Amino acid sequence: MSTTVAFIGLGAMGYRMAVHLPKHFDTVYVWNRNFEKAKQHATEYGTTAVEISQAVQADIIFSCLPTSLDVENLIQDLEIKSGAIWVDCTSGVPESARKLASTLAQNNVQFLDAPVSGQTIGAENATLTFMVGGQKDAFDQALPAMQALGKLIKHVGDSGAGFAVKAVNNMMMAVHLCAAAEGFTTLKAHGVNLNEALDCINASSGKSGVTESVLPQRVFNRSFPLTFALPLLAKDTGIAVDLVREAKLSTPVISLTQNLINIANSLAEPESDFSSAVKMYESWSKITLD
Numbered sequence: 681m682s683t684t685v686a687f688i689g690l691g692a693m694g695y696r697m698a699v700h701l702p703k704h705f706d707t708v709y710v711w712n713r714n715f716e717k718a719k720q721h722a723t724e725y726g727t728t729a730v731e732i733s734q735a736v737q738a739d740i741i742f743s744c745l746p747t748s749l750d751v752e753n754l755i756q757d758l759e760i761k762s763g764a765i766w767v768d769c770t771s772g773v774p775e776s777a778r779k780l781a782s783t784l785a786q787n788n789v790q791f792l793d794a795p796v797s798g799q800t801i802g803a804e805n806a807t808l809t810f811m812v813g814g815q816k817d818a819f820d821q822a823l824p825a826m827q828a829l830g831k832l833i834k835h836v837g838d839s840g841a842g843f844a845v846k847a848v849n850n851m852m853m854a855v856h857l858c859a860a861a862e863g864f865t866t867l868k869a870h871g872v873n874l875n876e877a878l879d880c881i882n883a884s885s886g887k888s889g890v891t892e893s894v895l896p897q898r899v900f901n902r903s904f905p906l907t908f909a910l911p912l913l914a915k916d917t918g919i920a921v922d923l924v925r926e927a928k929l930s931t932p933v934i935s936l937t938q939n940l941i942n943i944a945n946s947l948a949e950p951e952s953d954f955s956s957a958v959k960m961y962e963s964w965s966k967i968t969l970d
């Protein structure tokens with residue numbers, strides 16, 4: 681019997697991820713709240729747009745929504761097929777993953793928190809990194825479906841561990857973003873050519889994913905393309921801060937960075953890419969990073 685797969689939530693990530701599934705599976709259901717997107721996906725990529733009640737009859741059900749609350753609200757009204765595995769690619773809340781895993785297990789449905797990194801380009805090229813929490817046997821069963829969408833796929837622990845890794849990753853990216861904005865503002869204030877400085881730093885110990893791709897591809901060229909919304913980054917840094925609080929740790933850099941990202945988010949235009957956080961520093965310093 682062949683495996684049926686569904687994808688719920690065809691946003692910036694989901695729309696691109698679901699494209700790859702028909703290359704590996706005969707039956708691929710798609711559902712989106714704005715159903716026109718699901719119909720368009722079906723027309724363009726050979727998936728099948730169905731009502732959500734049918735989508736959750738698949739063996740492997742992917743979801744990629746903005747928040748864990750959105751996933752919880754959606755799941756509570758659904759009758760999911762017994763034996764199905766729900767693979768949630770939302771960047772979500774660890775506690776919610778534990779709650780959903782235990783509630784769904786009562787109906788013989790397994791829940792994996794399986795957030796991804798690699799941005800929309802990684803979704804397009806099926807080169808995403810999956811960091812997965814939950815039962816190892818469910819991970820093993822869902823692995824071929826995840827392999828259709830990603831390159832590095834790791835089981836990182838029990839329920840909630842995947843969401844925790846993702847939150848900490850994005851917090852670290854936010855730290856690098858703030859550090860790079862401050863560092864390059866300082867350099868420009870001292871009359872340094874930013875492109876030459878960037879080349880030096882990218883060959884030195886201060887480099888990061890932000891200096892290697894965000895600054896040259898989004899900031900210095902002033903494109904700030906909307907692929908990962910700033911409010912979603914603020915959501916992720918908030919999850920990281922909650923993890924710190926639960927563990928009763930002292931993490932001044934994380935706390936400060938969350939405040940900075942929240943301020944940047946409150947100052948930003950609606951529909952701003954995460955890279956626009958540097959505009960907060962630009963408005964404070966009256967220095968443009970170009």
Ligand code: NDP
Pocket residue numbers: 689690691692693694712713714715717744745746747750754769770771772796797798799800907908909912913
């Ligand atoms: P988008 O805002 O582009 O898409 C969100 C999707 O969720 C849309 O399909 C939207 O449907 C749907 N949706 C929103 N609210 C609800 C709801 N209450 N019920 C049902 N469906 C809903 O987000 P992204 O694709 O950018 O992000 C999705 C997740 O992936 C987030 O958790 C994000 O943090 C994470 N992520 C994003 C990355 C990126 O580069 N963009 C990279 C890695 C992770 P509709 O079309 O009807 O609005």
